Amino acid sequence: GKDTSTTAAWVARHRRLYERATRHPFTVSIHDGTVDLAAFRRWLGQDYMFVKEFVAFLASVLLKCCRQSEGSDMEIILGGLASLSDELSWFKKEADKWSVGLTEVSPLKSNTLYCRFLQSFSEPEISYTVAITTFWIIETVYQDSFALCIEEGNETPPELLGTCQRWGSHEFKQYCQSLQIIADRCLAEAPADVVRSAEEAFLRVLELEIGFWEMSSSQT
């Protein structure tokens, strides 16, 4: 109905898929304290590579935003881009702590697929609306996944709490909500075919996120 935002309606409509992405056995095992640390290490190395590609993706979102001259959106996206600088340093520090050699990591299949998807946003034909919606759901999957691991009653291993805080914090949640407001405003003004493309991208992200967790937790 009119009271529900477009993005909230999608989450409700695709709830099962959304939950497979945000309550994946890998992140649930972090919450339960049963996580395989080899899997965590694998995730860490792969996600560092992902985040480097995410910087380029975010630069393309920022560029589309500037072309549309959305002044206030620009500050939020720029803030997100700036915080990725700190995030890359965090990954290096964390990799050191876990003895993961970041320079020796090569991307696994699901990561390569996801990075290719991110790269496709550099095409000018892809609209700002589709890009900002994609950005929102990518961040939201991590926020929702890791928020669980710091909820009351968690048995998250203490040495993993820093990771969970990075994406599970209240501050990161507010940032995701500000992205959601932007996405919903764009979607409300967009023609039907653009809204359809944005929903397809939303679903694609959920599938890619599930693949990313699977890749991290599998032994092969």
Ligand code: HMH
């Ligand atoms: C795979 N999805 C993946 N990695 C991340 N770091 C995020 C989302 C959130 O930034």
